[in-house]
């Protein structure tokens with residue numbers, strides 16, 4: 069049912085013969101066998117602090133934006149195919165150095181979605197930081213797949229003149245992922261499926277391969293499997309690999 073190569077054993081050749089494969093270790097040590105259609109990832113935020121979630125899992129977020137950008141560039145050297153799309157979820161700390169790094173490397177920045185999350189108290193030391201950037205890159209202006217029907221829809225306020233009752237969201241997506249949401253697994257910086265599923269659906273076809281090198285609790289994996297895509301994920305934390313494996317297996321058994 070599932071291709072689960074969960075292990076820490078360098079160097080690792082990432083195969084995804086069946087539904088999914090999860091690798092425990094540094095993402096730079098995983099070698100692709102096949103180029104993914106989509107690299108969808110949410111790397112550490114370069115906050116310099118340990119990230120924790122409601123007494124659940126923790127991970128050290130000690131690398132600088134420059135170091136994380138370097139890693140993503142190295143990942144792109146190995147994993148980017150002619151029709152791959154890279155989507156990176158990050159905040160202002162990583163967004164600007166990463167765009168500079170990857171455009172110099174030769175990728176094309178194709179667009180940006182802003183996720184306004186609303187949750188949590190706004191910081192008082194500076195302007196509030198209540199949104200993430202979702203940056204998308206391809207090899208050229210013409211490469212990469214995009215299905216506009218994947219754009220989430222929002223209720224149309226003025227329903228006059230026979231327009232349909234809803235319309236596609238713009239480039240700012242407002243969505244609160246509450247602490248008590250049923251998807252929550254107490255993993256720091258866990259991303260909601262409502263954010264990830266449209267990205268998976270827009271940039272891949274069924275059975276295509278999705279890769280998340282900084283997988284955390286496996287939300288990208290769940291979004292991929294739920295939509296009939298295959299998934300390779302990696303995390304340097306064993307607990308993340310365990311949580312992700314359990315979530316994806318549960319998703320597969322629900323879908324049967």
Ligand SMILES: C[S@@+](CC[C@H](N)C(=O)[O-])C[C@H]1O[C@@H](n2cnc3c(N)ncnc32)[C@H](O)[C@@H]1O
Nearest residue numbers: 094095110127257258259282284285287303304
């Ligand atoms: C922001 S979290 C991802 C959260 C995830 N999107 C979710 O929904 O749970 C970033 C993850 O990157 C992992 N990480 C950091 N450095 C890594 C590396 N070099 N290789 C693989 N994983 C790494 C951390 O352990 C952490 O789980």
